[in-house]
Amino acid sequence: MTPEHQRLADAKDKKSPWRRFGPYLSERQWGTVREDYSPDGNAWNYVTHDMARSYAYRWGEEGIGGVSDDDQLLCLGLGLWNGQDPILKERLFGLSGPEGNHGEDVKEVYYYLENTPTHSYMRMLYKYPHRAFPYEWLVQENAQRGRSRPEFELLDTATFHEDRYFDVFIEYAKAGPDDLLIQYSVVNRGPEPATVHVLPQIWFRNTWAWGYDDYRPALSTSAKGTITVEHREFDNLRLFCEQEPELLFCENATNVPRLYQGTSAEKFFKDGINEYLLHGNKDAVNAEGNGTKAAAHYTLTVASGQTQVVRLRLGSADLAKPFDDFDRILQQRRGETDAFYQVIQKDLQNADARNVQRQAFAGMLWSKQFYYYDVAEWLKGDPAMPPPPAQRRKGRNSGWQHLNNADIVSMPDKWEYPWYAAWDLAFHCLPLAQLDSEFAKNQLRLLLRDWYMHPNGQLPAYEWALADVNPPVHAWATWRVYKIEQKQRGGEGDTAFLESVFHRLLLNFTWWVNRKDQHNNNIFQGGFLGLDNIGVFDRNAKLPHGYYIEQADGTSWMAMYTLNMMRMALELTKTNPVYQDLASKFFEHFLYIAGAMTDTDNAGLDLWDDEDEFYYDVLNTPTGRHPLKVRSIVGLIPLFAVEVLDEDLLQEAPRFVKRMNWFLDNRPALASLVSRWQEPGKGDRHLLSLLRGHRVKRLLKRMLDEAEFLSEYGVRALSRYHASHPYVYHTPEEDFTINYEPGESATDLFGGNSNWRGPIWFPINFLLIESLQRFHHYYGDDFKVEFPTSSGQYSTLLEIADALTARLTKLFLRDEKGQRPTFGDDKRMQNDPNFRDYLLFYEYFHGDTGRGLGANHQTGWTGLIAKLLQPRS
Numbered sequence: 001m002t003p004e005h006q007r008l009a010d011a012k013d014k015k016s017p018w019r020r021f022g023p024y025l026s027e028r029q030w031g032t033v034r035e036d037y038s039p040d041g042n043a044w045n046y047v048t049h050d051m052a053r054s055y056a057y058r059w060g061e062e063g064i065g066g067v068s069d070d071d072q073l074l075c076l077g078l079g080l081w082n083g084q085d086p087i088l089k090e091r092l093f094g095l096s097g098p099e100g101n102h103g104e105d106v107k108e109v110y111y112y113l114e115n116t117p118t119h120s121y122m123r124m125l126y127k128y129p130h131r132a133f134p135y136e137w138l139v140q141e142n143a144q145r146g147r148s149r150p151e152f153e154l155l156d157t158a159t160f161h162e163d164r165y166f167d168v169f170i171e172y173a174k175a176g177p178d179d180l181l182i183q184y185s186v187v188n189r190g191p192e193p194a195t196v197h198v199l200p201q202i203w204f205r206n207t208w209a210w211g212y213d214d215y216r217p218a219l220s221t222s223a224k225g226t227i228t229v230e231h232r233e234f235d236n237l238r239l240f241c242e243q244e245p246e247l248l249f250c251e252n253a254t255n256v257p258r259l260y261q262g263t264s265a266e267k268f269f270k271d272g273i274n275e276y277l278l279h280g281n282k283d284a285v286n287a288e289g290n291g292t293k294a295a296a297h298y299t300l301t302v303a304s305g306q307t308q309v310v311r312l313r314l315g316s317a318d319l320a321k322p323f324d325d326f327d328r329i330l331q332q333r334r335g336e337t338d339a340f341y342q343v344i345q346k347d348l349q350n351a352d353a354r355n356v357q358r359q360a361f362a363g364m365l366w367s368k369q370f371y372y373y374d375v376a377e378w379l380k381g382d383p384a385m386p387p388p389p390a391q392r393r394k395g396r397n398s399g400w401q402h403l404n405n406a407d408i409v410s411m412p413d414k415w416e417y418p419w420y421a422a423w424d425l426a427f428h429c430l431p432l433a434q435l436d437s438e439f440a441k442n443q444l445r446l447l448l449r450d451w452y453m454h455p456n457g458q459l460p461a462y463e464w465a466l467a468d469v470n471p472p473v474h475a476w477a478t479w480r481v482y483k484i485e486q487k488q489r490g491g492e493g494d495t496a497f498l499e500s501v502f503h504r505l506l507l508n509f510t511w512w513v514n515r516k517d518q519h520n521n522n523i524f525q526g527g528f529l530g531l532d533n534i535g536v537f538d539r540n541a542k543l544p545h546g547y548y549i550e551q552a553d554g555t556s557w558m559a560m561y562t563l564n565m566m567r568m569a570l571e572l573t574k575t576n577p578v579y580q581d582l583a584s585k586f587f588e589h590f591l592y593i594a595g596a597m598t599d600t601d602n603a604g605l606d607l608w609d610d611e612d613e614f615y616y617d618v619l620n621t622p623t624g625r626h627p628l629k630v631r632s633i634v635g636l637i638p639l640f641a642v643e644v645l646d647e648d649l650l651q652e653a654p655r656f657v658k659r660m661n662w663f664l665d666n667r668p669a670l671a672s673l674v675s676r677w678q679e680p681g682k683g684d685r686h687l688l689s690l691l692r693g694h695r696v697k698r699l700l701k702r703m704l705d706e707a708e709f710l711s712e713y714g715v716r717a718l719s720r721y722h723a724s725h726p727y728v729y730h731t732p733e734e735d736f737t738i739n740y741e742p743g744e745s746a747t748d749l750f751g752g753n754s755n756w757r758g759p760i761w762f763p764i765n766f767l768l769i770e771s772l773q774r775f776h777h778y779y780g781d782d783f784k785v786e787f788p789t790s791s792g793q794y795s796t797l798l799e800i801a802d803a804l805t806a807r808l809t810k811l812f813l814r815d816e817k818g819q820r821p822t823f824g825d826d827k828r829m830q831n832d833p834n835f836r837d838y839l840l841f842y843e844y845f846h847g848d849t850g851r852g853l854g855a856n857h858q859t860g861w862t863g864l865i866a867k868l869l870q871p872r873s
Helices: 003-012 135-144 256-260 272-279 326-344 351-366 375-380 390-394 422-435 437-446 474-488 495-516 552-573 579-597 647-651 654-666 693-703 762-782 797-809 827-831 861-869
Strands: 067-069 074-081 110-115 121-129 165-176 179-188 194-204 218-223 226-231 234-241 246-250 293-302 307-316 368-374 404-410 548-550 617-621 624-628 642-646 685-689 727-730 735-738 784-786 794-796
Touching: 003 326, 003 437, 074 121, 074 165, 074 179, 074 234, 074 272, 110 351, 121 326, 121 351, 165 194, 165 326, 179 194, 179 293, 179 326, 194 218, 194 226, 194 272, 194 307, 218 246, 218 293, 234 293, 246 272, 272 293, 293 307, 326 351, 351 422, 351 861, 368 375, 375 390, 404 422, 404 437, 422 437, 422 474, 422 762, 422 861, 437 474, 437 495, 474 495, 474 552, 495 552, 552 579, 552 617, 552 642, 579 654, 642 647, 642 762, 647 654, 647 685, 685 762, 693 762, 693 784, 762 794, 762 797, 762 861, 794 797, 797 861
Parallel strands: none
Antiparallel strands: 067 074, 074 194, 110 121, 121 165, 165 179, 179 307, 194 293, 218 226, 226 234, 234 307, 246 293, 368 404, 548 617, 617 624, 642 685, 727 735, 784 794
């Protein structure tokens, strides 16, 4: 057992709180729903980036490479100033949703390089220019670019010309749960000496100004280079700053005069250090050396190619010589991190693949965030603050007043999406389980808690619209995490976890059945389902004239859900036979959905198009049902609903088998949907799927066609067929068109910051690969499909799954020319030794070139690359 594995065990057994401090700060708190108290819900403009330095946040904190305790009471982060910028660099800059030509977009260069599950060692890199940061240039250039043009990024400016920038490596190492070593290594990449001000910061989240609890903690100094932390939740804690830098103190309080031209009882404000350093305003900081925010001010002049180091330590006040063992502990934690990943990567031989996977894991772990949101308090406002506009009471999220979140949650991207998303989080849990199955299980439990899940059983989608509907993948993730951990534990599964989640999922499943099957015919509508702009219409909006859409993907997700629940119930049957009845319930429900999708009772509801041999959404209008013939992943999602049952599993559930056989004997139309049930497949296995073998082959013919879905880098979200054959739906009012768009979105549906009309998305590809593996588990090597379509070459489904995996991993790995497709034609990122081995994990990828697009720190579901790189046993 490595030291990190031991720390995980100690944390799980509550022997030592190794998880207490971690990278739990957001990278953007401004522009979030939680900080928005406007009458119209215009969150982007209520607190802007320009306001952020002066505004005391209500619900969370942000920082560059920031850490905090798990209640986010005490925070640490980095401030920088190059002597040129108009503001102190305390937070990452980016464009708001309305400012970006493709929605919100961070405009910085930073990388997550190392992290361990207990955060005993963490390392990241922030690249800071010598020149003035081009704030206005980035805003203005993106404002004049339309949706047809790419985003204008920081590296597109001249700011990094001649390598005039600093590489700032941020490292943390824990000597103990509450003993944190901090090291900033500043490297000058430029051709001549350059000066930079380095300002490590420490502050308290403001918990005292809202009218609930007026207890006010304090930071103070009584010795040179030392900041004392006085807080009732922390005992005897100090921040030691090597080299006795100048210490600057102010308050984490809103600068009311600057923002609102009002008066304030406070003397010092959140932006005091900025005002003192950049404008020489000595009255902006507290000369008496105390406050609720403080910084240690270092001025470094770094020679070309050289490195200077700043060291700090947050630890017990009893540490007499805090820096004597600093280097030894730091080096020890680095070595222990290597040892931990040697175990994780023991079967991964390729050095480049190990680097990609390790950075993906680092991104997953750095993307944890303390997420705080009490909807009832947020809606009514705080006692010590002016009452918010009355219309808020019936506005955004007003139907979710039970929701009260204050937890460490895995974020999709801590700048672009600094809030959890229900289906994103499910995918996060698979790579997280490879490192820390306990954390992954707790994440899955979290969304099912009473203070997350709605009393009606719906899961919260995300803070912009908690009532939106994401695909029901929670059960799938639960089963996959259970199996991952079971393998790690030598075959011992955590059935207590499985059982607890199963019972909560029953509530969510019932919500789906009651709310999304409008006519009780097992054809589901679902709505938005997380696919933003994939449809002809905005699927989250109510359609006019009483129209509604029967969704091939919504119905298929529900079929998958039933199989996931059935499989979990059969697993629980091993320890409690009562679950056989629940397994039967989900088996029968699956067949009813499958029957509806294939119109077994001739009700005219079939979502399969015999002419095109593809699944389509169907629009219901007063004049009848009209297939929306868009060749998209909506028509491939039926592949996800597949389960294979081994004979030995069925032998352990005789009551389930008896009920199942009765059902199949007495419902022959539905029984015909179960592929060769009485004729076991490879190794005495039985298949449950929405698709018989013929339809599997017909769908795969399109999916594996390089002129349609199959890209060199995975499966596209929309068929390339629509590049020359746009789909148009005519209405009396207007025509609705869908074109193949392999890159950035050309529509502003859902803000235009993502695109499902051609690019490659990891979550869908991952589920396709898993489905092919399960189909192969049943059919075996005799079932072959032409791959690629029209190539004349035939492969097994397992070989195709492996080939798709290779295409996805190829996005990140160096090719024979040393290039990474995800970097596109960016020569600096492809060739510069200070860029080429640092990875960004994008939200999605260009359908033809593989270039990374969208949010560029999406080691949320794109973190699935870590799972795909892991060799199969």
